[in-house]
Every structure is written in structure tokens, then in C-alpha cells.
Amino acid sequence: HPAEGNVLAGEGVPASSGRRSFDHWFGEKGRNGFIHRSWMKSQGFSEEAFDGRPVIGICNTWSELTPCNAHLRRLADSVKRGVWQAGGFPLEFPVMSLGETLLRPTAMLFRNLLSMDVEESLRGNPLDGVVLLTGCDKTTPGSIMGAASVDLPTVVVTGGPMLNGKFRGCDIGSGTAVWRFTQDLNAGRMSAEDFAAAEAGQSRSNGHCMTMGTASTMACMAEALGLQLTGSAAIPAVDSRRYVIAQKSGQRIVEMVKEDLKPSDILTRDAFANAVRANAAIGGSTNFVIHLLAIAGRVGVDVTLDDLDEWARGVPWLVDLQPSGKYLMEDFYYAGGLPAVMKEILPLLKTDAITVTGKTIGENVANAERIEATIPGAAPGSQTYAVIRPVGDPLGSGAGTAVLKGNLAPDGAVIKQSAASERLSRHRGKALVFSSIEEYDKAVEDPELDVDEDTVLVLQNAGPRGYPGMPEVGNLTIPRKLAEIGVDDMVRISDARMSGTAYGTVVLHVTPEAAVGGPLALVRTGDWIELDVPARRLHLDVPDEELEKRRADWQPPTPPTDRGWARLYIDHVTQANQGCDLDFLVGRTGSTVARQSH
Numbered sequence: 001h002p003a004e005g006n007v008l009a010g011e012g013v014p015a016s017s018g019r020r021s022f023d024h025w026f027g028e029k030g031r032n033g034f035i036h037r038s039w040m041k042s043q044g045f046s047e048e049a050f051d052g053r054p055v056i057g058i059c060n061t062w063s064e065l066t067p068c069n070a071h072l073r074r075l076a077d078s079v080k081r082g083v084w085q086a087g088g089f090p091l092e093f094p095v096m097s098l099g100e101t102l103l104r105p106t107a108m109l110f111r112n113l114l115s116m117d118v119e120e121s122l123r124g125n126p127l128d129g130v131v132l133l134t135g136c137d138k139t140t141p142g143s144i145m146g147a148a149s150v151d152l153p154t155v156v157v158t159g160g161p162m163l164n165g166k167f168r169g170c171d172i173g174s175g176t177a178v179w180r181f182t183q184d185l186n187a188g189r190m191s192a193e194d195f196a197a198a199e200a201g202q203s204r205s206n207g208h209c210m211t212m213g214t215a216s217t218m219a220c221m222a223e224a225l226g227l228q229l230t231g232s233a234a235i236p237a238v239d240s241r242r243y244v245i246a247q248k249s250g251q252r253i254v255e256m257v258k259e260d261l262k263p264s265d266i267l268t269r270d271a272f273a274n275a276v277r278a279n280a281a282i283g284g285s286t287n288f289v290i291h292l293l294a295i296a297g298r299v300g301v302d303v304t305l306d307d308l309d310e311w312a313r314g315v316p317w318l319v320d321l322q323p324s325g326k327y328l329m330e331d332f333y334y335a336g337g338l339p340a341v342m343k344e345i346l347p348l349l350k351t352d353a354i355t356v357t358g359k360t361i362g363e364n365v366a367n368a369e370r371i372e373a374t375i376p377g378a379a380p381g382s383q384t385y386a387v388i389r390p391v392g393d394p395l396g397s398g399a400g401t402a403v404l405k406g407n408l409a410p411d412g413a414v415i416k417q418s419a420a421s422e423r424l425s426r427h428r429g430k431a432l433v434f435s436s437i438e439e440y441d442k443a444v445e446d447p448e449l450d451v452d453e454d455t456v457l458v459l460q461n462a463g464p465r466g467y468p469g470m471p472e473v474g475n476l477t478i479p480r481k482l483a484e485i486g487v488d489d490m491v492r493i494s495d496a497r498m499s500g501t502a503y504g505t506v507v508l509h510v511t512p513e514a515a516v517g518g519p520l521a522l523v524r525t526g527d528w529i530e531l532d533v534p535a536r537r538l539h540l541d542v543p544d545e546e547l548e549k550r551r552a553d554w555q556p557p558t559p560p561t562d563r564g565w566a567r568l569y570i571d572h573v574t575q576a577n578q579g580c581d582l583d584f585l586v587g588r589t590g591s592t593v594a595r596q597s598h
């Protein structure tokens, strides 16, 4: 059976013929066809399932350990209904699931592992196209990365956000409420009873975080890139329309297989530019930067950190969602969702970019409508407020994620401007340095800690290799003694990431990271640091000779393990400015069918 030459490849019918599963699996005569069909028939599929119709994989990141994705089995049923309707053969399968709230040391350590699971599952099985069911932060980019490396027709269906959280008469946002209430509890402004009530009211339905955190950001990214159906990103997880769009996605993927519309057709440089601009308009998470760079790497499109900064400049910030603003995803959906935003910024978009609908992004959003909400009790339309601002009245301009450079971050660092304090955007302060997050967590409670509101808090060794996995610890809690007197923001600098639900003047992803000997490793308590966001500058005010002396004394930290996945990760992970992919996963292998298994 093996083809001559390539020991992995099969007989070489181009996978893009649309008959990948038929020619190589279910249409085969003789022994192999018997094997491929017979065992599948054990599930009760009738003969016509094997008649050459497109076989659609439903790649499911469902898991009860990923609460944000706990409803994806049910969503898969709607996708299947659509696939059958359109004349396809749906087959659901599980892949590794990554939940933000439980998984240690950080779900980010496993994003690339999920991508490998997705990639190999797609390539090695009889599939002509795939629907990716995702939700919690890493499940969306990890699944897209894997699918992009295979390049079979692909549609993303995200699980949708939770309903708005509720606590004592107000809406509270996933994550964002936790950071705020924790500070309030620490400062004695909130009782333990109220803290428990908030815990129960925050996550009251299926779905992912309903702030504009990383999961919502990734859902919007998938839609802005053209990988999920128009209007998908914001529909709440429990809204019936989420199930309708899942069914439509199932119908659409069958057509996409026939059209041979693949991720490589959709994920062009224009699509990436659109996603970056949309992200600036929605006030999306900083994690967007790393995931977008990793996806670009898989499809071989040249996108750099500097491109991201350039594309985001001048984009009006329109979406008033927590953590940067006031409202939540449910409100965003009722206000028109991402299509309404994209229509507002249409002149800034590459409107010809093709999407999974088979139409361009410009066509998709042509009839989108921005809807203002009526204040409860007022007559319809009389007193309204805008969750999505009109382009002429933005919340800010150029408030997206900025890329900083300087001797402290030669290869770049990022800051989310919309989540930072204006008064700290130009700041000079003395460093207080911590070499681990555990060290910081101890110090933060210390009433004697030598810190004031101008201090620059510096955290080292929390980068991709150093931790490993680059945890979301960059939004260091304000030291208790300062929180108690009302300090609510300080400049914080690290090689870590931060949760998309977090906020503050937080410089992240400092590259190269401390653990590989980046200048961040050489900062000492008492050094002066200058942050100038408008000038995109991050400067350590220490003479070069002194830094060289410190470098000579520097010892790399001992890796925490010498085996298993973490070992492979530490040995191969790229820096944040390259998306933290594994170096050998960059690029794609395609969907070439492998040689026979028996």
C-alpha cells in the first residue's frame, strides 16, 4: 500500500479533490473498504453514509473540566443536523480541552499540544471538512492553528458567552468582577458573604467569559478573520440563535467542501489586518497578539508585531465592554455584535477579504445594524445608550494594544491602552523586582513593603520558557498597603501574559523573556524605568556597561522538568513576538492522505 518515496504519504490523490474520504476510505473496494466501513456500521449508519458524500469532522473541545465548553456536545447535535440536511456525513470526535480556570500551571502551556491533537486527528481520519467547536480562551486559537496546518475546509463555531453575571442589582463580568472584588475584599470594602454571593451570581449559565476577555476576543477574531459565520461571535451560549447558527454552520461546511474553500484561501494578510482592526475597535484582549501571530505562522503569512501596532493605530475604540468599559457580551449581541462594529469601521477594512460564507467581509456586514438599547422603563427608543458607539463618537482613538520597544524589550512588549490609566501612560519610576510570582504573592501582603504608587513593579521568569507556559499573572495585585489607601493602578512590567478580563497599566510579553537572558532578567530593585506609551518606548535607565556586568553574573534558571510535554515545550517554544508556537510546528503539512494502517 505505501506510496513509493514518501513513507508517510498515500496514493497522492490531491486532498483538495473533495473526495478525500471516499477515494481513500469509504469508497475502497476489498479488504480495506471492508475495514473502513464495517466498523463504522457498528454505530448504526446506513449504506448511504458511505456513498461519497462529504464527511465532516466535528472537532469538539467539550469537557466538564472546561466549564466554558460544557454545552458543546449539545451544540454538536445542531451542527450534525445541518450537515445531514446539506447531504454530508457528520462525525464528532473529541480533542484535548483546555480550561482557563482549573488547568495548571496555565492552559497556555498546552495550546500547542491541542493544536497538534487537532492537526493529526484531521489529517489521519477520513474527513473532507471540519467544524471546530471551541469556547474557552485557548480552545479557539489552538483548534484554528491545527486546522490551518492541515488546510481542509474549516468553519469555527464558538460556544458563545454566558449570560450577564448578576450581583445585588448590577451586572458583573466574568473575571473582571473577580479582580475588583478581590481587591475590595482585601481592602475591607466587601464582606465574605457578599464575595460568596458574587461567586454564585457571576457564572449562571453555560458559555465562556462574558466580558471582552480572551474567549470573546477569540470569537470575534475568528469572525473577523472570516472563519465563522457572520454574527456568530456574540450570541449568548444559551440563546436559541446560537443553535440556529451552529446548524447553519453544518450546512455551510458541506458546501465549502464542494467549493474547496480552505483556510489558506481565507487567512490572507488582508484577513489578518481586518482582525487586528476589529480587535482595536472592540477593545480586545492582549492575548490576541500571541494567538494571531501563531495562526499567521501556521498559514505562512508574514505578520509581525510592528504590523499589529501599525494596523491598530487610529482605529476608533467603539465597544463599551468590560474590562475596559461598562457592558457585557449579552448587551453586545443585542446591540448588533461584531457585524455592526465592522460596518462602522468599514473604510478601515480590507472589504474584499473572502470568508467562510463564500462572500467577502464587506458583503457580509453590508446590512448590519448598530442598535442602541433603551433605558429600562423608558418608551421604546426614547432614552437610549450605546453599547457600540458610532464611529463619530468613539470611546477613544488608537486605544488598541500598543507595541513597546526599548532596551528593556528589544523584541517588543505590549500594553492594552484602553485598559490602562491615562495618567500612567508616561511614567518614570523606581523598579521593585520579583524573580517569581510566588515571591510577589508573599510580598503583596507585607505592610512594611517599600513601595509607593510611583513604584514600577517588575516580575521576571514568567515567560513562555521560564514558567513554563507564560501564565496570566502580569496584572500583579496592588500591594495591600497601597490598596487600602485607594491606589487602584500602578505600572507593572513582566514577561507574563494577563487575563483578557484584567485591566491596569500593565506591560506584558516583554521579549526576550528573563529566562533566556533578556534584559528583564538584569533589572534590579531601585533601577529607574521609563514607560512612554505614546512614543512606544520602554527604557531601563541603567548604563550599558553596568548591564554587561550584570549579564556576566546572570545564571539561567533551572528548568522545572526534564521530561514529558513540558520538556518538549521548553526546548522548542518561540518567544511571544513569534506567537509562542513550537518552532517545528510553524507552517503546514497539508491534508495529504497517509499510507494504509493495515
Ligand code: FES
Pocket (backbone or CB within 6 Å): 068, 099, 100, 101, 135, 136, 137, 174, 208, 209, 213, 215
Ligand atoms: Fe473559559 Fe474565561 S474561563 S472563557
Ligand code: MG
Pocket (backbone or CB within 6 Å): 100, 137, 213, 214, 215, 499, 500, 501
Ligand atoms: Mg482568560
